[in-house]
Amino acid sequence: MTDRVYKKIELTGSSDVSIEDAVQNAVTKASKTIRSMRWFEIIETRGYIDNNQVANWQVTIKIGFTLDDGSE
Amino acid sequence: MTDRVYKKIELTGSSDVSIEDAVQNAVTKASKTIRSMRWFEIIETRGYIDNNQVANWQVTIKIGFTLDDGSE
Amino acid sequence: MTDRVYKKIELTGSSDVSIEDAVQNAVTKASKTIRSMRWFEIIETRGYIDNNQVANWQVTIKIGFTLDDGSE
Amino acid sequence: MTDRVYKKIELTGSSDVSIEDAVQNAVTKASKTIRSMRWFEIIETRGYIDNNQVANWQVTIKIGFTLDDGSE
Amino acid sequence: MTDRVYKKIELTGSSDVSIEDAVQNAVTKASKTIRSMRWFEIIETRGYIDNNQVANWQVTIKIGFTLDDGSE
Amino acid sequence: MTDRVYKKIELTGSSDVSIEDAVQNAVTKASKTIRSMRWFEIIETRGYIDNNQVANWQVTIKIGFTLDDGSE
Amino acid sequence: MTDRVYKKIELTGSSDVSIEDAVQNAVTKASKTIRSMRWFEIIETRGYIDNNQVANWQVTIKIGFTLDDGSE
Amino acid sequence: MTDRVYKKIELTGSSDVSIEDAVQNAVTKASKTIRSMRWFEIIETRGYIDNNQVANWQVTIKIGFTLDDGSE
Amino acid sequence: MTDRVYKKIELTGSSDVSIEDAVQNAVTKASKTIRSMRWFEIIETRGYIDNNQVANWQVTIKIGFTLDDGSE
Amino acid sequence: MTDRVYKKIELTGSSDVSIEDAVQNAVTKASKTIRSMRWFEIIETRGYIDNNQVANWQVTIKIGFTLDDGSE
Amino acid sequence: MTDRVYKKIELTGSSDVSIEDAVQNAVTKASKTIRSMRWFEIIETRGYIDNNQVANWQVTIKIGFTLDDGSE
Amino acid sequence: MTDRVYKKIELTGSSDVSIEDAVQNAVTKASKTIRSMRWFEIIETRGYIDNNQVANWQVTIKIGFTLDDGSE
Numbered sequence: 001m002t003d004r005v006y007k008k009i010e011l012t013g014s015s016d017v018s019i020e021d022a023v024q025n026a027v028t029k030a031s032k033t034i035r036s037m038r039w040f041e042i043i044e045t046r047g048y049i050d051n052n053q054v055a056n057w058q059v060t061i062k063i064g065f066t067l068d069d070g071s072e
Numbered sequence: 073m074t075d076r077v078y079k080k081i082e083l084t085g086s087s088d089v090s091i092e093d094a095v096q097n098a099v100t101k102a103s104k105t106i107r108s109m110r111w112f113e114i115i116e117t118r119g120y121i122d123n124n125q126v127a128n129w130q131v132t133i134k135i136g137f138t139l140d141d142g143s144e
Numbered sequence: 145m146t147d148r149v150y151k152k153i154e155l156t157g158s159s160d161v162s163i164e165d166a167v168q169n170a171v172t173k174a175s176k177t178i179r180s181m182r183w184f185e186i187i188e189t190r191g192y193i194d195n196n197q198v199a200n201w202q203v204t205i206k207i208g209f210t211l212d213d214g215s216e
Numbered sequence: 217m218t219d220r221v222y223k224k225i226e227l228t229g230s231s232d233v234s235i236e237d238a239v240q241n242a243v244t245k246a247s248k249t250i251r252s253m254r255w256f257e258i259i260e261t262r263g264y265i266d267n268n269q270v271a272n273w274q275v276t277i278k279i280g281f282t283l284d285d286g287s288e
Numbered sequence: 289m290t291d292r293v294y295k296k297i298e299l300t301g302s303s304d305v306s307i308e309d310a311v312q313n314a315v316t317k318a319s320k321t322i323r324s325m326r327w328f329e330i331i332e333t334r335g336y337i338d339n340n341q342v343a344n345w346q347v348t349i350k351i352g353f354t355l356d357d358g359s360e
Numbered sequence: 361m362t363d364r365v366y367k368k369i370e371l372t373g374s375s376d377v378s379i380e381d382a383v384q385n386a387v388t389k390a391s392k393t394i395r396s397m398r399w400f401e402i403i404e405t406r407g408y409i410d411n412n413q414v415a416n417w418q419v420t421i422k423i424g425f426t427l428d429d430g431s432e
Numbered sequence: 433m434t435d436r437v438y439k440k441i442e443l444t445g446s447s448d449v450s451i452e453d454a455v456q457n458a459v460t461k462a463s464k465t466i467r468s469m470r471w472f473e474i475i476e477t478r479g480y481i482d483n484n485q486v487a488n489w490q491v492t493i494k495i496g497f498t499l500d501d502g503s504e
Numbered sequence: 505m506t507d508r509v510y511k512k513i514e515l516t517g518s519s520d521v522s523i524e525d526a527v528q529n530a531v532t533k534a535s536k537t538i539r540s541m542r543w544f545e546i547i548e549t550r551g552y553i554d555n556n557q558v559a560n561w562q563v564t565i566k567i568g569f570t571l572d573d574g575s576e
Numbered sequence: 577m578t579d580r581v582y583k584k585i586e587l588t589g590s591s592d593v594s595i596e597d598a599v600q601n602a603v604t605k606a607s608k609t610i611r612s613m614r615w616f617e618i619i620e621t622r623g624y625i626d627n628n629q630v631a632n633w634q635v636t637i638k639i640g641f642t643l644d645d646g647s648e
Numbered sequence: 649m650t651d652r653v654y655k656k657i658e659l660t661g662s663s664d665v666s667i668e669d670a671v672q673n674a675v676t677k678a679s680k681t682i683r684s685m686r687w688f689e690i691i692e693t694r695g696y697i698d699n700n701q702v703a704n705w706q707v708t709i710k711i712g713f714t715l716d717d718g719s720e
Numbered sequence: 721m722t723d724r725v726y727k728k729i730e731l732t733g734s735s736d737v738s739i740e741d742a743v744q745n746a747v748t749k750a751s752k753t754i755r756s757m758r759w760f761e762i763i764e765t766r767g768y769i770d771n772n773q774v775a776n777w778q779v780t781i782k783i784g785f786t787l788d789d790g791s792e
Numbered sequence: 793m794t795d796r797v798y799k800k801i802e803l804t805g806s807s808d809v810s811i812e813d814a815v816q817n818a819v820t821k822a823s824k825t826i827r828s829m830r831w832f833e834i835i836e837t838r839g840y841i842d843n844n845q846v847a848n849w850q851v852t853i854k855i856g857f858t859l860d861d862g863s864e
Contacts, residue, residue, distance in 0.1 A: 003742075005749035006732040008780070012438040012496065018092055020306055022435075023335070024342050029437035029499055031340035040342070042333040045114040047095070049135070052103035054096050054112070060440070063337070064732065067749055075238075077245035078228040080276070084150040084208065090308055094147075101149035101211055117330040119311070121351070124319035126312050126328070132152070136228065139245055156222040156280065162524055164378055166219075167407070168414050173221035173283055175412035184414070186405040189546040191527070193567070196535035198528050198544070204224070207409070234452055236666055239695070240702050247700035256702070258693040261474040263455070265495070268463035270456050270472070279697070291382075293389035294372040296420070300582040300640065310579075317581035317643055348584070352372065355389055363598075365605035366588040368636070380522055383551070384558050391556035400558070402549040423553070424588065427605055444726040444784065450668055454723075461725035461787055477690040479671070481711070484679035486672050486688070492728070507670075509677035510660040512708070516798040516856065526795075533797035533859055564800070568660065571677055594812055596738055599767070600774050607772035616774070618765040621834040623815070625855070628823035630816050630832070639769070651814075653821035654804040656852070712804065715821055740810055743839070744846050751844035760846070762837040783841070 005067045006038065012060045019045060022059040036066040077139045078110065084132045091117060094131040108138040149211045150182065156204045163189055166203040180210040221283045225250075226259065228276045235261060238275040252282040293355045294326065300348045307333055310347040324354040365427045366398065372420045379405055382419040396426040437499045441466075442475065444492045451477060454491040468498040509571045510542065516564045523549055526563040540570040581643045582614065588636045595621060598635040612642040653715045654686065660708045667693060670707040684714040725787045726758065732780045739765055742779040756786040797859045798830065804852045811837060814851040828858040 013026025023040065030037065044060040085098025095112065102109065116132040157170025167184065174181065188204040229242025239256065246253065260276040301314025311328065318325065332348040373386025383400065390397065404420040445458025455472065462469065476492040517530025527544065534541065548564040589602025599616065606613065620636040661674025671688065678685065692708040733746025743760065750757065764780040805818025815832065822829065836852040 003736070003745045004734050005746050008730040008732065010440040010494070011499070012440065014436050016435070018090075018306075020342070020345070025435045026437050027337055027340060027342055037337040037340065039334060039336050046111060048111050049099055049109040052099060052109065054092070054099055057092070062730070067731070075232070075241045076230050077242050080226040080228065082152040082206070083211070084152065086148050088147070090306075097147045098149050118327060120327050121315055121325040124315060124325065126308070126315055129308070134226070139227070154224040154278070155283070156224065158220050160219070162378075162522075164414070164417070169219045170221050171409055171412060171414055181409040181412065183406060183408050190543060192543050193531055193541040196531060196541065198524070198531055201524070234450075234666075236702070236705070243697055243700060243702060253697040253700065255694060255696050262471060264471050265459055265469040268459060268469065270452070270459060273452070291376070291385045292374050293386050296370040296372065298584040298586075298638070299643070300584065302580050304579070313579045314581050350370070355371070363592070363601045364590050365602050368586040368588065378522075380558070380561070387553055387556060387558060397553040397556065399550060399552050422586070427587070442728040442782070443787070444728065446724050448723070450666075457723045458725050478687060480687050481675055481685040484675060484685065486668070486675060489668070507664070507673045508662050509674050512658040512660065514800040514854070515859070516800065518796050520795070529795045530797050566658070571659070594738075594810075596774070596777070603769055603772060603774055613769040613772065615766060615768050622831060624831050625819055625829040628819060628829065630812070630819055633812070651808070651817045652806050653818050656802040656804065710802070715803070738810075740846070740849070747841055747844060747846055757841040757844065759838060759840050 006064045007067045008062045008064045009034075010043065010060060010062050012058055014056050014058045016056055019057055019059055022057045023061055026059070026061055027063065030063055034063070034065050036068060037063055038066060039064045078136045079139045080134045080136045081106075082115065082132060082134050084130055086128050086130045088128055091129050091131055094129045095133055098131070098133055099135065102135055106135070106137050108140060109135055110138060111136045150208045151211045152206045152208045153178075154187065154204065154206050156202055158200050158202045160200055163201055163203055166201045167205055170203070170205055171207065174207055178207070178209050180212060181207055182210060183208045222254065222280045223283045224278045224280045226276060226278050228274055230272050230274045232272055235273055235275055238273045239277055242275070242277055243279065246279055250279070250281050252284060253279055254282060255280045294352045295355045296350045296352045297322075298331065298348065298350050300346055302344050302346045304344055307345050307347055310345045311349055314347070314349055315351065318351055322351070322353050324356060325351055326354060327352045366424045367427045368422045368424045369394075370403065370420065370422050372418055374416050374418045376416055379417050379419055382417045383421055386419070386421055387423065390423055394423070394425050396428060397423055398426060399424045438470065438496045439499045440494045440496045442492060442494050444490055446488050446490045448488055451489055451491055454489045455493055458491070458493055459495065462495055466495070466497050468500060469495055470498060471496045510568045511571045512566045512568045513538075514547065514564060514566050516562055518560050518562045520560055523561050523563055526561045527565055530563070530565055531567065534567055538567070538569050540572060541567055542570060543568045582640045583643045584638045584640045585610075586619065586636060586638050588634055590632050590634045592632055595633050595635055598633045599637055602635070602637055603639065606639055610639070610641050612644060613639055614642060615640045654712045655715045656710045656712045657682075658691065658708060658710050660706055662704050662706045664704055667705055667707055670705045671709055674707070674709055675711065678711055682711070682713050684716060685711055686714060687712045726784045727787045728782045728784045729754075730763065730780065730782050732778055734776050734778045736776055739777055739779055742777045743781055746779070746781055747783065750783055754783070754785050756788060757783055758786060759784045798856045799859045800854045800856045801826075802835065802852065802854050804850055806848050806850045808848055811849055811851055814849045815853055818851070818853055819855065822855055826855070826857050828860060829855055830858060831856045 011026040013022040015021035040061045048056040083098040085094040087093035112133045120128040155170040157166040159165035184205045192200040227242040229238040231237035256277045264272040299314040301310040303309035328349045336344040371386040373382040375381035400421045408416040443458040445454040447453035472493045480488040515530040517526040519525035544565045552560040587602040589598040591597035624632040659674040661670040663669035688709045696704040731746040733742040735741035760781045768776040803818040805814040807813035832853045840848040
């Protein structure tokens, strides 16, 4: 194997629908500036309550991506 | 900003359906005695297994609410 | 299974005798205002030292109980 | 020593001034419904940023108090 | 109660669909060699990203089962 | 010293009597299939409450044993 | 609510005066390249000792900001 | 109150009898060189297994004592 | 991707030479009964001291392997 | 660089004024027996409550100092 | 001292040789875009296993650097 | 077994060469004032970066030694 180096950044994605959707929203937003995303890890799951309903899921993740160039 | 004070309580909600549903069940139950719930944080996700199937999701959350009065 | 909701509270029981006794003392005291206690988890074990002897065990536990009504 | 039992609750106090002031605000608010508060522990320190200034300190603490009666 | 003993093992289940599905996949696979599974706890949730989409949920759980015999 | 390798497994022992007894019960059960157990570490102490009494101590431990052969 | 995405970065601010001042110094420095900072969390508080006096407070924080554009 | 300063040291006591006895053994040994011990906290509980029996409880504690003089 | 399931086991490898060698020793020993090992994570690094020299590195790792069959 | 060795000790300083003052009080007391203190890290912040006021800040720190000689 | 601000980023370096080499590889890669790197902390050490051999060390570190300018 | 008591102290060793060498340096320095050192545990691994090279490994360990006498 080669000696690859990865960078990890921390994002909080949100969604009114589900935990999975909040993660995807964070990944989608990150894809606008980062190439070569490889994996994520969920760090924390929180949310807002509005009128006694879970109104917004907020999931903090770390995303790892190959540090091939000056991306980000 | 004013000097608001929030109280956090810890609940475990359960659901046969999903993690999100277990959280909502806890929030719904709490709404019977607490006003002004603002946010939650997932602390732990567990569940029961029955006949080799996940039979019940049990999600422990902390709920934060405004301590405006003697609620709870 | 039904969608039960549990509440967890944090107490510190103390005893001159043993860790087990300190836990029971906390449970006994809690039983005066809480119905339907189901389980506990030990969070921390500390104690006072007096004249080079362990003089008091102080055990912090979380107690989980069924949130069936407005108890507590 | 007698076998005292303490209860711990979790509050988030806020202040525009300092961490110490946010803690005192939480204690002051809690004093309206709880007697016999004895100690606190800082769990988390966060805050809001407004216009590039720390605008509000938010300090989450646990407060321990003697469970002598049905207070709270 | 009798003095039951439980064993806990650590598995990572994966799914293209959801966190809940990844847990069930781990439980299903474990059921081929383990009898009497009773509960699980989620330890970590990670995933792979492929072409800017969450392509695979990977959920690490601990499964507890009754140690009645030489199973596993 | 030689280059020994140890394996660690996680068990939950239970007892109506004490924390120490719950640990011994787990060790006794494990001894039916594992040779050469060397040490344990307590990971978590929980218990059930029945009729306001601690009815069952549940202690989760890791047991380390010499991996000399295909035991377990 | 819309599906906002936040990024969190980790900074260590320092100050000869106080913990609060070290946090503000980090926020002020970050404001030169980041727009839309929203909140911070204190991760760690350390400091240097010089001639038996606390000579410098060093506070590590995470700052969350709205990821609206390519800022940073 | 005065501005007292306490020092905390970390000891591992052992006993063939119980967790409580292992803690007392550590306190007793420490009393030979330290005055004014005030409290302890259990950090870790381990033990040795000999011939399928728990043969020795090893409890690591931190002991806090008043730093009134050059003791220790 | 397919819905693979992995199992993780915990081993402590030892070596008189280095941390890396202790990890390799654990992997080598595990290879005698486990097929398809994929990755490891270091959990803890300890060691024995003999005559003021580090005499033995003891590295606890988790090893993940594909659960394709009844191996182990 | 040379191969310096540092020792870390754990102290709890207290103050009626502020967190910063409690840290300085611990450092001042330590300076009576320790030379060459270099840095500190805050481990825990607690306090006593008296008559609904924070009456005493208690801050536990680790202090690192150069182990040049037999100091302490 | 002046009120310096540092930024910390998280990288995973890899190497077929050793843990130390994986850290250096991450530092070397980071040096292409970051000036004034000052220190690192190891967060996690993992690796791949290929044909029963540790084939690749993967070490996640945080790197701290002076935030003097718009570097990175 | 007898009821031995061990003390644990925390040291940070450094080395330009490797993690293992930094640990040995701490043990060597400690041996000048402590007899009967038995084991160590690595708590944290950090280091300095100089001119884009890892210039100094700094490894914090706890050393356990038999508390037979007034050593240290």
